[in-house]
Amino acid sequence: MQERPATGSDPDWRPAVWLRSLLVAPPAPWPVGRSVRAAVTVAGPLLAGALTDHLLVGMWIAMGALLLAAGERDDAYRTRFRQIAVTTPLAATAYLLGFLSSAPHALVVVVMAALAFGAGVLSGYSHLLSVGTMQALLIAALALGLPVTAPYWPAACWFLVGAALYALLLGCEVLSDRRRPQRQALVDLLTALADLARARAVDAADLTGVRSRAVAALDAFHSRALVQRGRAFGPTPDYDRAATVVRAADQLLARLLAEDCDPGGAAATATRLDECVVAVLRHRRPTPSRAASGTLVRLAMLEAAIWGAAAAPGAAPAAGWSRPAPPGPVLLLTATRLGVCTGLAYLAFYLLPVHHGYWIPLTVALVMKPDLGSVFARATLRSLGTVAGAVVAVLVAALAPAGPVAACVVVAVFAAVLPWAIGRSYLWQVLVLTPLVMILIDVVVPHDRVVELGVDRIVATVLGGVIVVVAGYLVWPSARHVHVARSFAATLTALADYAGEVAGGAGPDAVAATRRDVYRRLSDTRAALQRTLAEPPPAGAEAWSWIPVVAAAERVADRITGASATRSAAPDVPASAELRALAADLRDPGAARCRTAGAERIPVASVHGADSPDPAIRELADEIAHLRSMLVPDPGSRRLGSSVDAPRHEGEPS
Known part of the structure; x- marks a missing residue:
């Protein structure tokens, strides 16, 4: 979404139109x-x-x-x-x-x-x-x-x-x-995924109905969390947890829709999802599962997102601790x-x-x-x-x-x-x-x-x-002027550099400096978004669209930090080629702009690292795929994250 200058000839920026947009009060x-x-x-x-x-x-x-x-x-x-x-x-x-x-x-x-x-x-x-x-x-x-x-x-x-x-x-x-709207939205999501898994288990010829219901349930769950995030007064862990559930559910949905989906694994997934529904309704954790590979691994990751890392076999170390970054210049x-x-x-x-x-x-x-x-x-x-x-x-x-x-x-x-x-x-x-x-x-x-x-x-x-x-x-x-799209492209460049340095075994000082730069840029982008949410269209509407994108980028940064911590604990382990490939995915020219609110979102399956034995790499692959599903190509950009096209970060001199 291109930034639009405020000009007197633009009808969206006329004072009367701006004031009417500002005074609109939706029914409550x-x-x-x-x-x-x-x-x-x-x-x-x-x-x-x-x-x-x-x-x-x-x-x-x-x-x-x-x-x-x-x-x-x-x-x-x-x-x-x-x-x-x-x-x-x-x-x-x-x-x-x-x-x-x-x-x-x-x-x-x-x-x-x-x-x-x-x-x-x-x-x-x-x-x-x-x-x-x-x-x-x-x-x-x-x-x-x-x-x-x-x-x-x-x-x-x-x-x-x-x-x-x-x-x-x-x-x-x-x-x-006893009403719990958040819990009911999660139940609806798990039920829709279970119906889709049952349809794949019997090799149904037409998946249109169950697929649409699953995508709608996923979007409804995310929309509810997004509205609560927008009404909050700052960063909220509740939205971060909900976004992690959305990412994991998105990858499970993509796996169930894949052509090579195994009917036996789909049947086991449907049964397990039914158990998860009962566990959510009873407000307790389901019995531990022993996921082997494929779809069941994605289901285990979804359970980990809902109930905590204990539900996932071989879960990666938590990376949330790694964000004690100092406030950025925008904040x-x-x-x-x-x-x-x-x-x-x-x-x-x-x-x-x-x-x-x-x-x-x-x-x-x-x-x-x-x-x-x-x-x-x-x-x-x-x-x-x-x-x-x-x-x-x-x-x-x-x-x-x-x-x-x-x-x-x-x-x-x-x-x-x-x-x-x-x-x-x-x-x-x-x-x-x-x-x-x-x-x-x-x-x-x-x-x-x-x-x-x-x-x-x-x-x-x-x-x-x-x-x-x-x-x-x-x-x-x-x-008065917040350019989220341009600053976010630079943030993706920094993310790709961060992943590349971790994969290449760069020194701890270099990795730490790049990590601080990444979190500083993310902090600035989040602060800019929060200030823009109450602006009249088009700025306010664009800010709402960017919230889940920036949150997904923050989770990508956390997963890279998790992978970095794993390699710091074992310095003799060579850098994974999968991590290098994932760093290249962050520079892919196919994702340059935030998807508009009305555009259809199609789940994107992980390509590199999807079946990695390293849980940190696997989760990072899913986060990058989920981030890419919320972005669309920008015809005006030559290469996403290119150092040639990287914009000046807000506050930097010309």
Whole structure:
């Protein structure tokens, strides 16, 4: 997919078309469980505080639940609990930054800018750290801006109570709701593969129906994982595991469709797949299998992807440990932009005569978090949503009865709507969250009426948006133009060099330098993609298409590292010719562009190393084949990965 310049003659880039694309909100189902949980945990403590004359305590408990409700997505339950366990302590600790209130303003500006830079760097490594650091920046802004927060440590403790209450209700949902969409998608995939294996076992003449169902089930499983990855706030191990399952299933599918597929092996595969379906439904590991060769080896690799390496005979050593690479220049640049904008936001907070000016750094934190998507798009949507939300808050305050109990009822209604609004779009999320927070503050600080709060919130949000657009977007040319296709071609060149050096027995220093370069390029590409996801078409749509491609390239790098570790342990073993062939496959001119979303994807069988006795080589061969299945030829390129055509890496001089 060629990059397109933004020109005034291009209708896709006209302001009216861009804004309409930005405002599109797809329909979203009503998440009943999340809605009820948000209403009870946010409004319940506030109501209890109103009835017992401890409104401030009720608000801090409600705030702990509100941040979790605003950050929860339809992930696996174990992922949600892990998010609570990691993000809540980070956010609670940020309350203690309120002690900086008595420090010189210049020191606060420097400290918060440095903390924002560190948050930006950490966000590139983990989805959980991304959510946690974002919440910490938000809580820090509240602690520094609201005098009622002092003495700070009690507020942090009550915040933890709110998170614990939210986790308790989430646990009740786990016990009462037996639906597991992720598990059902995996069952559908295994069932479709079993049907295809049975058809090959009886040598059916027409495989059209079962083949289509198998491909559809594989794509549906991957699409679900891809949507969850796109909605996440950073890299997620859940998507990496799902992508590994997709790769293994893709290779099993290709083996079952091969002309030389053995009917006996296909029958044994169908039986084993039925056992795997039962194991998934019962949430347990199947009995170990003894795969000999061919299709059953591919099935064993699929089982290893689902349940862990223990299910695969002769599994290669894990390579995930090999990614302690330092942050690349793109990640450092986005973190720098976040730090600069945060420092400017706190400077504006202290210098400008704006009531509730802490909303300026709060807006910057929400918009500028580098892994949350397009800075310009989020700034635009946040400004529009804040204005609309403030108008809604004023109307509700004028129509609703006076008193804290009535305000708690209104808070419950907005909290119940929030999960649905999050599913629609960022604009709807801001539109609902703005009046919710304004009414919360109005209840606790009664002398600040909602009308005044609305005006202050709009002014502070606009100021924060101006800081973001100017200091975080317009003055950085690289923030406005992301060339994924060109940088990815250079990444494939680096991958091929990495595999070639491992195969050729290069020295450990040379291999380590090339490995660092590969992971740096992959880190930069992932960071660029994450920022582009929220852009309007065509940039945003292209970014979504590139997510699985970049994830597949990361797994290829991990497998090469695994092969490198194997050879480091046995330096006398000669470099495999199969590994040299696989290095050449990465330079094949048949894969140059990301396949578009609507294009048909055909599984590609491994050619070199498919039946290697070395599990590291075999897994690497499958990963490369899966990567090639997601790429299409580029008529304009002469040779993929050619040093002649290798583009300049983003940030490199001409």
